[in-house]
Amino acid sequence: MTEHDRSTQDADRHQEASVEGAAAPAEDAQPVPQERPQLTESERAAAEQLFGDRLPLAERFVDHLCTTGIEHGLLGPREVPRMWSRHVLNCAVLGPELPTGGDVADVGSGAGLPGIALAIAREDVYFTLIEPMERRVDWLSEVVKDLGLQNVTLIRGRAEEVTDEVMADVVTARAVSALKKLVPLTVPLLAEEGQLMLLKGRSVDQEIEAASKAFSKHRMEQPEVLRLGEALLEEPTTVVRCRRR
Numbered sequence: 001m002t003e004h005d006r007s008t009q010d011a012d013r014h015q016e017a018s019v020e021g022a023a024a025p026a027e028d029a030q031p032v033p034q035e036r037p038q039l040t041e042s043e044r045a046a047a048e049q050l051f052g053d054r055l056p057l058a059e060r061f062v063d064h065l066c067t068t069g070i071e072h073g074l075l076g077p078r079e080v081p082r083m084w085s086r087h088v089l090n091c092a093v094l095g096p097e098l099p100t101g102g103d104v105a106d107v108g109s110g111a112g113l114p115g116i117a118l119a120i121a122r123e124d125v126y127f128t129l130i131e132p133m134e135r136r137v138d139w140l141s142e143v144v145k146d147l148g149l150q151n152v153t154l155i156r157g158r159a160e161e162v163t164d165e166v167m168a169d170v171v172t173a174r175a176v177s178a179l180k181k182l183v184p185l186t187v188p189l190l191a192e193e194g195q196l197m198l199l200k201g202r203s204v205d206q207e208i209e210a211a212s213k214a215f216s217k218h219r220m221e222q223p224e225v226l227r228l229g230e231a232l233l234e235e236p237t238t239v240v241r242c243r244r245r
């Protein structure tokens with residue numbers, strides 16, 4: 001195992017601890033379930049609101065996740081029935097929070113969550129997806145091409161290696177690591193007036209406390225915790241938002 005593989009696995013393990021129910025990335029090939037997840041009535045209403053006339057693209061993204069995504073080990077087969085609620089819609093609720101025409105960098109995109117889901121929801125926003133693992137970048141590249149997304153660039157690399165290439169209005173990350181490690185990885189990618197929007201799980205308050213030195217060292221304001229999609233989802237998405245001082 002290389003140093004890189006080891007550190008990536010460390011990051012994955014962190015997130016499993018910090019985002020309850022986040023998909024554990026399976027590393028081996030997985031059997032692909034025959035059934036595609038059907039949108040429930042309430043999920044369809046949420047998806048229509050969040051994706052508008054780009055809902056067919058979101059459906060195609062879900063198809064990729066549930067087939068090649070699982071074949072490539074990006075998500076486990078148990079995620080299929082909750083692909084909309086727990087993954088795609090859970091990410092898409094950030095869409096309305098993004099600045100018009102802005103630049104977003106998504107660190108550790110993996111299966112395109114939240115990066116691809118948001119690029120579908122917000123055609124006017126430009127997304128840079130940063131992901132170090134070749135296999136995942138190849139998959140992302142196929143998906144971006146198949147969906148015809150014009151507002152996505154992929155960078156293969158670790159966040160800390162690409163600070164010279166990226167200056168984003170918003171940096172997102174989901175299931176990458178605990179805040180204490182995530183803050184030093186993400187803040188250097190922010191433009192002067194930029195903000196972090198980091199998807200988190202139920203232990204968000206403990207994570208914020210553990211990261212308090214990292215926030216002040218990186219000259220960030222006091223973070224706020226948002227619950228997004230309360231009117232749309234059974235379980236809203238917890239996001240830590242934090243601006244530069």
Ligand SMILES: C[S@@+](CC[C@H](N)C(=O)[O-])C[C@H]1O[C@@H](n2cnc3c(N)ncnc32)[C@H](O)[C@@H]1O
Nearest residue numbers: 011012108109110111113133158159174175176
């Ligand atoms: C558990 S996966 C989560 C993927 C996706 N964000 C999701 O929610 O499904 C964590 C991802 O972060 C990536 N990663 C780990 N350390 C990173 C770093 N320093 N910079 C960028 N990406 C990193 C890993 O390669 C992996 O794809």
